[in-house]
Amino acid sequence: MKPTDWLNILKESSPWIILLCISDAFFIFLAWVAYPETFRLLVGIMIIFSFSSIVFCMILVWKRQEKQDRAFYDFFREPSWEHESELIKSIGKLHKAKVNYLANKLRRLNDQLDEAKLQTIDYEEFIESWVHEIKAPISLVTLVLENRKEEMSELVYQRFEHARINISDDVEQILFYARLQASHVDYRLERISLSQCCEDALFELQALLDEKEIKVISQMEDVPIVSDKKALQFIFTQIFVNAIKYSNEEIDSFIWLKTGFDSVKNRYYLKISDNGTGVHNSDLPFIFDKGFTGDNPNKKQSTGIGLYLIKKLCNKLQIEIEVDSEYEKGYSIQLLFPIIKDQKTLPIPF
Structure with a gap:
């Protein structure tokens, strides 16, 4: 366990520790009034007992916190019914309604995300197939322009070639854009x-x-x-x-x-x-x-x-x-x- 974890537990437990210290001070005063002969012994026993209680309670809190953290991480990674019930067990049934609401929200969001991923994959596949299909008529236009160049005026040829290059460039942009959006290239x-x-x-x-x-x-x-x-x-x-x-x-x-x-x-x-x-x-x-x-x-x-x-x-x-x-x-x-x-x-x- 990290030192910062102990400090956080101490901060969270500070109200109870302060209350325990106040109670100890009150009983120390009573012991001094009622048993002056054994005052030092009683105070020593009380301090040792209080310190041991604080350490024991902090260890219990740490163990409980670890269990809660595991339940939280499992739940957020996969908000299944099983992980939801484990989280409710770890934090108490007092928070059951809030956990149920959060779990339903997360499950809906995960379903929407899965659907969006499938739509994205379908879109990428469509774009790539469209690009490969459109390359065939572009190649045909290129071939016709090369073979029929002598039959056209220079200006007409340049205009057609200009249009062909622009179309080809736009198609390449679409292809590379789709490739860059893919999860692995x-x-x-x-x-x-x-x-x-x-x-x-x-x-x-x-x-x-x-x-x-x-x-x-x-x-x-x-x-x-x-x-x-x-x-x-x-x-x-x-x-x-x-x-x-x-x-x-x-x-x-x-x-x-x-x-x-x-x-x-x-x-x-x-x-x-x-x-x-x-x-x-x-x-x-x-x-x-x-x-x-x-x-x-x-x-x-x-x-x-x-x-x-x-x-x-x-x-x-x-x-x-x-x-x-x-x-x-x-x-x-x-x-x-x-x-x-x-x-x-x-x-x-x-």
Whole structure:
């Protein structure tokens, strides 16, 4: 038993201890008046008896408290009829009505929670199946656009490709959002070429880059990172889509990529910058909040989900994010990757 437990018992028993001390003082006075010859002996016996009684009662209270605690914990873990009756036995039938009321409430809440869990599982399964179903017509549209490109004007092709990329991006957002809500997500950790991963993401967005006439400037060198390739490509795609979406059409737009090593944080980094519309300084602390769109003239284009998903995935993969922006001058986001010699040593939090 901890010293704090004894102190709590003493505090709770203090009224009875004070009453016992007052009674002892009264009987000590009577003994002094009635039996002056044996006064010291009687006082000694009374003090020893009182002290022993206090210690004995405290031990009984401690045992009873332990039993009550076990009954409470069992009841709150599982408010079954059996645990309810055990709790009533331990605290007394005086509290039976209150325990019955609490037990009924908890059982109803547990039933509602179980039902909500089943609905969530059904919803996740529906979303994932829908995403996989919708990918088939998207692939068909991609194939038709590639095969019929020569039959369309450049403008029509760009418009169709723009729409296809936006639909595909929205579908990926839904899939990753559903995955992140799951209780357990498996990540496939492997050695990844950072430059190749960026190139793959940019290749998928090439039509948007051409339409907006955005130039990609790369100062990338391969750095030895370990991560989940699919999740990383999704992160890069969301960053590039934002850079394209919020580009400044009045100037020659660019996306600048740079890799390197941060000796202070002992991490490899990838910095992605643009000269787009940027973000207000007052919005920067909130850009990763779910649904946040900020004070931006292109607010209608934003859902506030992309950056939220980026932050969640980076947390899972232990990637640090640093963001800097100046409104109407540009935006930069830096991803800092942990140094992993063996991918088995990377703990992924779930």
